Each structure stands twice: as structure tokens, then as C-alpha cells.
Amino acid sequence: MFLAPMVLVWDSSPVWVTNGLEQVLTISLFFTAHKYSRAVDLYTQAISLNSNNVVYWANRAFAHTKLEEYGSAIADATKAIEIDQRYVKGYYRRGAAFLAMGKFKEALKDFKQVAKIVPKDPDAMKKLRECEKAVQKIRFEEAIASDKIIVAETVDYQTIQVEPSYDGARIEGDLVTLPFIKTMMEDFKQQKKVHKRYAFQILLQVRKSLMALPSLVDISVPDNGQFTVCGDVHGQYYDLLNIFELNGLPSDENPYLFNGDFVDRGSFSVEVIFTLFAFKCLYPQGIYLARGNHESKSMNKIYGFEGEVKAKFNERMVELFAEVFCCLPLAHVLNGKVFVVHGGLFSTDGVKLSDIRGIDRFVEPPDEGLMCELLWSDPFNGLGRSPSKRGVAVAFGSDVTKRFLEENNLELIVRSHEVKEEGYQIEHDGKLITVFSAPNYCDQMGNKGAFIKFKAPDFKPDIKAFDAVPHPNVKAMAYANNLLSLLG
Structure with a gap:
């Protein structure tokens, strides 16, 4: 017709x-x-x-x-x-x-x-x-x-005085506790700030914990145990609370992996990152955190996290966050079966898990190489490789996924990095799943969020989708660099 x-x-x-x-x-x-x-x-x-x-x-x-x-x-x-x-x-x-x-x-x-x-x-x-x-x-x-000092080595949180007027969550002593986290989360929900003493304490303690980890972390889940993987949260604190409402708080019995891009774009990134970092301090084996491409100075400078930290705290904390982000692991393997990474695979074949373990990750992400590709690459519908639509790293096809899994004796890749209408997408003959946990991304995309639950020993993915929840009237990108107005 x-x-x-x-x-x-x-x-x-x-x-x-x-x-x-x-x-x-x-x-x-x-x-x-x-x-x-x-x-x-x-x-x-x-x-x-x-x-x-x-x-x-x-x-x-x-x-x-x-x-x-x-x-x-x-x-x-x-x-x-x-x-x-x-x-x-x-x-x-x-x-x-x-x-x-x-x-x-x-x-x-x-x-x-x-x-x-x-x-x-x-x-x-x-x-x-x-x-x-x-x-x-x-x-x-x-x-x-080259002249910069390491901020983490200059901060002594114990010397920071807490004003008598402060009525928020308090860490009594040197250890983060569950009552502290719950009170802090409720304070955040009411748009109150955690005191800078406790903020610095959380950052210093989580940095020490993350520094001790390898670049590729192996996670073992016992038989009948469960494990949840979340994708990008992007500063959407109230949606993070909804994940915990739907799936329970992180704990040793209810472990999570948050797969990068905790911050930027959403205007509650400070609240998201302190909640995740505090849980990491409390339960080192109850929550795992991977680096995303937005855990970097260049992205934070543009997309809001730097501006938000300056508005809610100070420049010194911006610098300390950058140091902590450089300590985040780059990938995880669950029970020797599931490879979890923020972005994706590589521009060349033959990359082994040992190569990823050997990456010196304690730097800002480079513009090329294995670390860059782990954080930035995307899958595409096809075979082989092609230039990335992002202009960084590579787009990889189903044959690349299949070879990587076979060469490393793995069964599945879980990655994030891309908004998906249903909160997830299964690709590459079922061998690759993208999971994205920021519903109605940037307050405008209308997408669902999702997380994936695994249960040992079979480790079959059980995907749970969810809708966005209301948040206070602070729009996404409220703290973004003014230069973003040039985008149009």
C-alpha cells in the first residue's frame, strides 16, 4: 500500500x-x-x-x-x-x-x-x-x-568538633553502626545533612576497606544464599530507598553489588554515596561496589557531583571523594560463573581474568586500554567490534561475549551503563544482561529500574523491575556545570 x-x-x-x-x-x-x-x-x-x-x-x-x-x-x-x-x-x-x-x-x-x-x-x-x-x-x-598532597593523609576527623546544635545521626566511637545508618538515611530523607565529622570518617574508613581489595573481586555465595546486583543509581536517593524497601537492607545475609555510577545527574548523589559507603564500612561482605565511568573527576566536574559536594560540604571533600573513587574495584566474579562489570568487554580478544586482576586501578580512568574499556564499552546487535557511539572504548558483538566467557570458564556477563526502557535488557543469546537501577532517569526518560537476584548454587538470574518514586522538588542536574547548557 x-x-x-x-x-x-x-x-x-x-x-x-x-x-x-x-x-x-x-x-x-x-x-x-x-x-x-x-x-x-x-x-x-x-x-x-x-x-x-x-x-x-x-x-x-x-x-x-x-x-x-x-x-x-x-x-x-x-x-x-x-x-x-x-x-x-x-x-x-x-x-x-x-x-x-x-x-x-x-x-x-x-x-x-x-x-x-x-x-x-x-x-x-x-x-x-x-x-x-x-x-x-x-x-x-x-x-x-604533581604537587598535590594526598588529602586522606591530612584529614583527622577526630579533631572536627560537632556543634551542640547538631541534631542528626552520630557515630559513637570509631565504628559505623546499623542504628547510625538508619538514622542517617532518615535524615537524608528529610533533606538533612550528615555532619562533616562523620562524613570524613565514613570516607576514610571506606577508603581503607577498598584499598585492600584486588581490581577484580571474587565473591562466593553459599548454597541457598542469595545475591542482588543493581545497576546505575545516578544520585536518585529516593529510588535507592525504594530498592531497599523492595529487597531489604544490605547485610551479610542479604548481600548486594552496586555496579557503578552511584553519582552524577541525580541531585541526591551525596545521600546515595554516603549510604552505600556507610553500609560498606558496616558489612564488608554485605555490600560490594564497582567503579563506573562516572566515578571520575572529569565526569563529576560536568554532571553534578562536584557541584553538589561543594554545595553541601567543601572543596576538600571533593578531592577526598576523587581519591576514594580511585580505590573502587573494576569488576567482580560471582561464584566463578557471573562476570559483573559496569561497561563491558575489550577491543582485543584473549583478555583473561588475571589481566583484569593485574590492572593498577588507583588512577583516574585513562582514555584507552583495559580499564577504560571495562568502564565505557557497550554491547551491540551484531558480530565483531565497531567504534563506540560514545566516542570512548568499543562496541562489542555476541561472538566477542561468547569467546570471553568460554576463555574464562564463565556463564554470564552482567553489566550496566545504559538506560533501558524496562530497566534491563537480555542480549547476546542470553549471555549478557544490562541492568539499570535509576527509573525515570534524569526525571524525564520514563524508564523502569531493575535489579537482578541470584540464588546459589544454580545462579539463574531473577530480574525484578520497579517504577520511580516521588522525590523532593530538586530536579536532576541541579548541581551540574553551567557549561552543560551548551548541549542545547
């Missing part, structure tokens, strides 16, 4: 595609509804009909940016620039994508080009100045980095 074309309008340029059997909508409605994947599909169809229209490439770049597919956004914006070297939005979209990746110097080059093409545009000049300031700050930090 022949169907008339529909007009999709975005950025004042019409896009003609056939609508198939789908509802006729404008592309602006897909953006309004946060259906960015559908917008990418429609622009892809438009590009197939007219690949020389710069607007199509730039608008698809914008949609990729919204999907956090920054590598694809850079590629599309670059194509727009190749077609028209004076197309301002091409440079603007590419600069915004570089910025989202924390590549400030590359972003600055594109924003300079924007200002060169439209030198009298006040908005362009303002954004250029903001980017210049960010680059100058980074250069200054790099210059003094």
Missing part, C-alpha cells in the same frame, strides 16, 4: 519520510517526549534521501547527544561541517559533544570557530568565554597536580 509522506519539522527545515504504519507525528514531538532514538531513526531516513542537507546531520547529532552517544554526535556534526564549512550549528553540535565527554580543549576549538563565523552573536561569545575559563582551570589543575 502506498502511503503519503509526512513532514517532520525541526530546526526550521522539513524532513520527508514515509510514515509506514506508524502514527504521524512531528519530530519536535519526539524530542518533547524524549524519544530520541526515534528521532535518530527519522533523521537517518531523511539523510538516506538527501545526504547533503547539513540540517539533517546537525539535528541527528543533537539527538545522539541526548542519547549520550557522543561519538556518533561528533561524527554527524563533522559531516555537516564537511558539507558546509561555515555551518555554525555543525561546530556548535560537535563542540557540545566534546564538552559532554569532558574534552574541553577540543570543545574550545569548535566554539572558537562558532565565534569566528558569528562574531557579533552575544550568545556565541558568552559560551566561548565559559569554555575558555573551563580550559584555563583544567590547565591550572594539571600544572599543580
Whole structure:
């Protein structure tokens, strides 16, 4: 049956595609509804009909940016620039994508080009100045980095006085207790802060605990024992409380693994991280924590955690958090069967578990190599490998997953790192599961959250999905860097 074309309008340029059997909508409605994947599909169809229209490439770049597919956004914006070297939005979209990746110097080059093409545009000049300031700050930090002392070695929490007016949770003595954690969690629920004395105490104690762990942690669950794996929480404290309501608090009898990206984006990251760290202090074998790509300085500087810690505490605590994040393990193996990692697999075959154990993880994540790929890689529907849509690490196919499992005598990979509509997705012939535990991500995506329960000895995944719960009127990204306004 022949169907008339529909007009999709975005950025004042019409896009003609056939609508198939789908509802006729404008592309602006897909953006309004946060259906960015559908917008990418429609622009892809438009590009197939007219690949020389710069607007199509730039608008698809914008949609990729919204999907956090920054590598694809850079590629599309670059194509727009190749077609028209004076197309301002091409440079603007590419600069915004570089910025989202924390590549400030590359972003600055594109924003300079924007200002060169439209030198009298006040908005362009303002954004250029903001980017210049960010680059100058980074250069200054790099210059003094070699002279920095280890903050953890300079903090003595016992000398910090607790004011008589403080009426929140207290640690009596040197040990974190369950009553303290429960009181602190209730205080957080009421938007009260834990005193900085106890905050520093938790950070120093969890750092000591994490430093003693290997980069790859082996976990043994006894027969009939259970184990829960959660994905990204991203500062959504009230959804974390809901997980505990649904599944019980962490304990030696009810152990959890939180698989990275505890912070950033959500505006209750401080509350999330202190809750998880406090439980780690109390139950070293009752809760395990893996590093995600957002447990890093570059991401925290952009996506809100740095700003939140400064607002609720101080700069010194920002630096201490960065030191603690560098102590987080990179992956876990459950009962010799299930490999759990935040991102995914590698750009080369033959990587053994012993190679992961041998990684020196006590650094900021590099831009390439095994550590980078563990934190940043994604699976894709296909075979082999391809460049990552994120512009970092690699996308890997089902054959790569199969070989890694066979070579390391494993049965399943569990990873996180990507928002999924149902809170999870099973891929690669059932050998790989993505789990994401931040429902209605960033207060706008409408997705469910999920966690996975395993029971020994068979260790078959039992996936539990859940909806978002209400939270106080503090929107996601409330503490994000002002530069994020450049994304659009």
C-alpha cells in the first residue's frame, strides 16, 4: 500500500519520510517526549534521501547527544561541517559533544570557530568565554597536580568538633553502626545533612576497606544464599530507598553489588554515596561496589557531583571523594560463573581474568586500554567490534561475549551503563544482561529500574523491575556545570 509522506519539522527545515504504519507525528514531538532514538531513526531516513542537507546531520547529532552517544554526535556534526564549512550549528553540535565527554580543549576549538563565523552573536561569545575559563582551570589543575598532597593523609576527623546544635545521626566511637545508618538515611530523607565529622570518617574508613581489595573481586555465595546486583543509581536517593524497601537492607545475609555510577545527574548523589559507603564500612561482605565511568573527576566536574559536594560540604571533600573513587574495584566474579562489570568487554580478544586482576586501578580512568574499556564499552546487535557511539572504548558483538566467557570458564556477563526502557535488557543469546537501577532517569526518560537476584548454587538470574518514586522538588542536574547548557 502506498502511503503519503509526512513532514517532520525541526530546526526550521522539513524532513520527508514515509510514515509506514506508524502514527504521524512531528519530530519536535519526539524530542518533547524524549524519544530520541526515534528521532535518530527519522533523521537517518531523511539523510538516506538527501545526504547533503547539513540540517539533517546537525539535528541527528543533537539527538545522539541526548542519547549520550557522543561519538556518533561528533561524527554527524563533522559531516555537516564537511558539507558546509561555515555551518555554525555543525561546530556548535560537535563542540557540545566534546564538552559532554569532558574534552574541553577540543570543545574550545569548535566554539572558537562558532565565534569566528558569528562574531557579533552575544550568545556565541558568552559560551566561548565559559569554555575558555573551563580550559584555563583544567590547565591550572594539571600544572599543580604533581604537587598535590594526598588529602586522606591530612584529614583527622577526630579533631572536627560537632556543634551542640547538631541534631542528626552520630557515630559513637570509631565504628559505623546499623542504628547510625538508619538514622542517617532518615535524615537524608528529610533533606538533612550528615555532619562533616562523620562524613570524613565514613570516607576514610571506606577508603581503607577498598584499598585492600584486588581490581577484580571474587565473591562466593553459599548454597541457598542469595545475591542482588543493581545497576546505575545516578544520585536518585529516593529510588535507592525504594530498592531497599523492595529487597531489604544490605547485610551479610542479604548481600548486594552496586555496579557503578552511584553519582552524577541525580541531585541526591551525596545521600546515595554516603549510604552505600556507610553500609560498606558496616558489612564488608554485605555490600560490594564497582567503579563506573562516572566515578571520575572529569565526569563529576560536568554532571553534578562536584557541584553538589561543594554545595553541601567543601572543596576538600571533593578531592577526598576523587581519591576514594580511585580505590573502587573494576569488576567482580560471582561464584566463578557471573562476570559483573559496569561497561563491558575489550577491543582485543584473549583478555583473561588475571589481566583484569593485574590492572593498577588507583588512577583516574585513562582514555584507552583495559580499564577504560571495562568502564565505557557497550554491547551491540551484531558480530565483531565497531567504534563506540560514545566516542570512548568499543562496541562489542555476541561472538566477542561468547569467546570471553568460554576463555574464562564463565556463564554470564552482567553489566550496566545504559538506560533501558524496562530497566534491563537480555542480549547476546542470553549471555549478557544490562541492568539499570535509576527509573525515570534524569526525571524525564520514563524508564523502569531493575535489579537482578541470584540464588546459589544454580545462579539463574531473577530480574525484578520497579517504577520511580516521588522525590523532593530538586530536579536532576541541579548541581551540574553551567557549561552543560551548551548541549542545547
